[in-house]
Amino acid sequence: MMLMVSVQDLAEALEAVKGRADIVDVKNLKETIIGSNFPPVVREVRKAFPKEIHVSVTLGAVPNQAGTVSMAVYGAAALEATSVKVGLLDADYESGLRILQESKRALEGTSTKLIAATFADSHLYHGIDPTLIVRLGHESQSDGILIDTLTKDGRNLFDFLPEAKLRELVTEGKEYGMSTALSGALRMSDLDVLTRINPDIVGVRGAVCTNGDRFGGQVNGSAVAKVKDALEQRLNGSIDVYGKAPPILHAA
Amino acid sequence: MPPEPSVAPGTAGTPDDVVVDGTTRECAGVIAALEKTMRSLPDGARVRALIADVPSRIDVHAWAGRKGHAIPFDRVTGAHFELTIVKGGASSRLGRP
Numbered sequence: 001m002m003l004m005v006s007v008q009d010l011a012e013a014l015e016a017v018k019g020r021a022d023i024v025d026v027k028n029l030k031e032t033i034i035g036s037n038f039p040p041v042v043r044e045v046r047k048a049f050p051k052e053i054h055v056s057v058t059l060g061a062v063p064n065q066a067g068t069v070s071m072a073v074y075g076a077a078a079l080e081a082t083s084v085k086v087g088l089l090d091a092d093y094e095s096g097l098r099i100l101q102e103s104k105r106a107l108e109g110t111s112t113k114l115i116a117a118t119f120a121d122s123h124l125y126h127g128i129d130p131t132l133i134v135r136l137g138h139e140s141q142s143d144g145i146l147i148d149t150l151t152k153d154g155r156n157l158f159d160f161l162p163e164a165k166l167r168e169l170v171t172e173g174k175e176y177g178m179s180t181a182l183s184g185a186l187r188m189s190d191l192d193v194l195t196r197i198n199p200d201i202v203g204v205r206g207a208v209c210t211n212g213d214r215f216g217g218q219v220n221g222s223a224v225a226k227v228k229d230a231l232e233q234r235l236n237g238s239i240d241v242y243g244k245a246p247p248i249l250h251a252a
Numbered sequence: 253m254p255p256e257p258s259v260a261p262g263t264a265g266t267p268d269d270v271v272v273d274g275t276t277r278e279c280a281g282v283i284a285a286l287e288k289t290m291r292s293l294p295d296g297a298r299v300r301a302l303i304a305d306v307p308s309r310i311d312v313h314a315w316a317g318r319k320g321h322a323i324p325f326d327r328v329t330g331a332h333f334e335l336t337i338v339k340g341g342a343s344s345r346l347g348r349p
Contacts, residue, residue, distance in 0.1 A: 001307070002279065022277065052277060083279070113279065144279055175287055175315070179279035198307040200281040235305035242310075 001198060001235060003228050004056065004181065005219060006205035008037065012219035013045045016208070017053055019224020023082070024049070025203060027058040029215055033152055034060045034087065036072065042079045054082035061089035061119070061127075061150065062099065070102040077112035085146055087117040088136070089127040096128055100140030113143035113179070120160035120184055121151045130161065134169055138176045145173045148203070149184030152214065157184035158193065167197045174200070185214075188230060192241040195234040202231070269300040274308060275332050282308050283315050286337070290321070295340035303333040317342070 002022035007013045013024045026045055028037040036059050046055045057076040062069045069086060076084035086103050088096040104114050116137040118130040130147055137145040147169065149157055157166070166182065173180040182194065183203030194202050208224045209217030233239040272289050274282025282303055289299055303309045309326075312335060316323050322341025327334055 001305070002277070023279075054279070171283075171311075171315075174281060174283035174311075177280060177284040177287055179281070179284070181279075195307050198311055200279055235307060237306040241307075 001195070001231065002054075002201045003224075003231060004054075004183070004201050004203040005208055005224055006058070006183075006203065006214075007045070007219055009041060010044050010048060013048060013055075015219045015221040016224050017049060018221035019208065019226075020228045021053075021224055023054040023056055023201065023203075025056045025058055025085075026081075027060070032060055033150055034058055034148070036060055039075060039079055042076070042081060046080050051082075055080075056083040056085060056115070057081040058085045059087065061087040064091045064095055064099070066095075066099045066102040069099050070106040073103040073112075073114070074106040077107050077110040081112050083113040083115050083144065085115040085117050087119065087146075087148065089119060089122055089125060089150070091128055093128065093132060093136070096132075096136055097140055100136060100142055104141050114140075115144040115146050115179070115181070116140060116142040117146040117148055119150050120147050120157050121149045121155070125150060131165065131169060134172045134176065134178075137173065137178050142178060144179030144181060144200075145169075146181040146183065146201075146203075148182075152185060152206075154185075156186060156190070157182060158190065160184075163193050163197060170197055170199045188227060191227075191230050191234055192239075195231075195241045269298045269336065272299055272301045275302050275304040283311055286312065286315070290319070290337075290339055293339050297339045299337045299339070301335045301337055303335060305332075309333045309335070312337075 004023035004025050005016035005021040006025045006027050007016055016024050026037045026042050028035045059072050073084050100116050118133040120130050122130050133145045170180045180199040181201035182199045186204050187207050206212055206214035210220050211217050234241050272285045320342045322338040323335050325336035
C-alpha cells in the first residue's frame, strides 16, 4: 500500500518525500476544497524528484464538459505527471463515462495514468453515486479509481461508506486490473480498517499537517514519517489489524 | 497476529513458473497483475507470486479461492512472501504435488 500525501507547493512536497511518501498529489486548496494547482507548480514539483516518486495531479470535481476536462488532462500529461485524477460529481453516468473516455483518449501516447474519482459524500451535493466508480473506471479503461470526500467538517470517508462496501469496491477494482485508492479526511486511527480494506493507495493531508489542519497547516515531514511507520507496521504484520478474522476460504 | 492462510503442503516454485512480482512500486497491485497474467495462461499453469505484505498475502488467498486457483506453496522469503499459484487447481487438482 502506497502513501499519497496532498501538497500545495514544492516546500510541502519536499516535506512529504522527506517523510517517505510514495506519491505527492498536487492540488490547490485555495481554489475549491480539492482544486487544481497551476502548471508551474506541478512542473516544479515534478522536476524536484526522480520518477520513482510519483507526482499526481488533482483536477478536482470537474465540470460536466468532456472537452474542457480532456484538455486539462492533456496538460497534466504534458507536465509529465505520473497520474491525473478526474473527480466526477455533477454528472450522470453517461456524461461521466464520456468525460473519462475522452480523458483516456487525451492520454494516448503518454505514460500518465488516468484515475477516475467519485466522492463518498456526493449525495450531499446531489452528485453521482460513488459506488458506480468501478464500473465507470472499467468501462472507460481508466488505470485506477479513487474514492474521496468533499466534506471537510470533521467527518471522513467512513462516515459515508462502510468498511464492507469499500472493501467490495476495492476488490472489484483490483480484479479489473485497476489501481485502487481511498482518501477523505483519513486519520491515523483509520489505519487498521484501511489495512483490512487494503487499497493500493491511501491518501492523507490533514493527518500529516501541522496542528492536523489541512487548510491552515503545512505538510510536516515528521508527521508523514509517523503515518508511514504506522502503516508499515500494519503491512508487515507487527501490528495485527485482523483480530479474530474469519478463516480465509480457499481450496489448496 | 493476522490470520494464517491454511495452505496444503506443496512444492516451491520452479524455474519454468511465470513470476508475478508484487513487491515493486506500482500503483496497481498484485491482484491486478495476477488477473492479467492468469488470463493468458492455460489451466494447470503455475505462477510464482512475490507478495510484499501481510494484507496482500491475505488478499491473494481470498482471490485464489474465489477464482478456483490452488496455492500449494506459501512461505516467507526474506522481507516478502512467495506463493505458488496453480490456475484452476482448486477444482481440477491440476498441478498438485
